[in-house]
Amino acid sequence: MNNNYNMTYIYDGTLEGLFTCVFRCYEDKYIPGAVITGMTLTPCAHVFTDKVKAARVRRGIYNKMGAAASDIVYRAFLSDFEDKELAVIRFIVYGMKAGMSAARDLTHPVVERIREIYRAVNREANLTAERMTFSVTGKLMVSIIEPSHNVLPLIVRRFTQRFPGEEIFIYDKVHKLGATWSHSRITFRRIENFEPDPMDEEEETYRRLWKIFYDTVEIKERHNSDLMNKNMPLRHRRKF
Structure with a gap:
């Protein structure tokens, strides 16, 4: 899938909203340059949460990429990294082609980045709970x-x-x-x-x-x- 670095998606900050953005990527046939929850002066598209589309994306992740990939996506979404939305979208787009092996392809830069986010969230969860x-x-x-x-x-x-x-x-x-x-x-x-x-x-x-x-x-x-x-x-x- 191509990249459109001049386009920004604006969504409501929910996981269902982000899954709707994934669906929108397939409709537009490109990945935007940014996905944010605020306003921007750059060309943008407001992506309104669609529960039906979000559910299709959620099922697709589980069926084509597996339970481990679904967990990685969820935990990465909980992070505070500025690029988490793009990291999730790129991982899902890659995983829909790679299938069940996507989460284990540690040499791919898309997988490497989302796993960095995943590890950071897990580490913070453990430290917070312990203390x-x-x-x-x-x-x-x-x-x-x-x-x-x-x-x-x-x-x-x-x-x-x-x-x-x-x-x-x-x-x-x-x-x-x-x-x-x-x-x-x-x-x-x-x-x-x-x-x-x-x-x-x-x-x-x-x-x-x-x-x-x-x-x-x-x-x-x-x-x-x-x-x-x-x-x-x-x-x-x-x-x-």
Whole structure:
């Protein structure tokens, strides 16, 4: 498929919207120079989400490229890289020809790029999940995260499996997205600003005790800020 570097697609930022852009590429018989969610002064086409077309693309990916490729596409879409849309589109166009072997063709530049994005998202999901802390406010377990990619949909299920009987709320401060686990159901919603309720007395006591423990066991002469930042970057820390 040819490239039209002078054309920009504008879509709504959803996965279904991006799949509609893929369908549009086949209609136009070219891949645009950019796919964005905002406005532009360059020649552009507004691609409105079509659920029927998106479903056809989704089925095509699964049937022709396999489940692994479908997962790569989904996780790459969750990234914050500026070229994620084009990376996804190019991978799908290539995969529709290459078939089930597409995701394993590591020497192809299109596959190499989307796998770089895929690995970055997985790495961020693991780091965020490993370093999360929860506060207890009433019966609700609350955590606020600031990930560099939109990994909340990937990590929330880890905690629902770990705490199936609890009510959980996780808020992504960067992407303005909240996830609630209640009554065996996960719901997502956009939230511009979120301020947690004051922690209960028991939670406050545990935090105070942990700070005392940390200050007591630390050997001042061996304090190593560089190692601390390597093991726990500042953006993953929560102030007590």
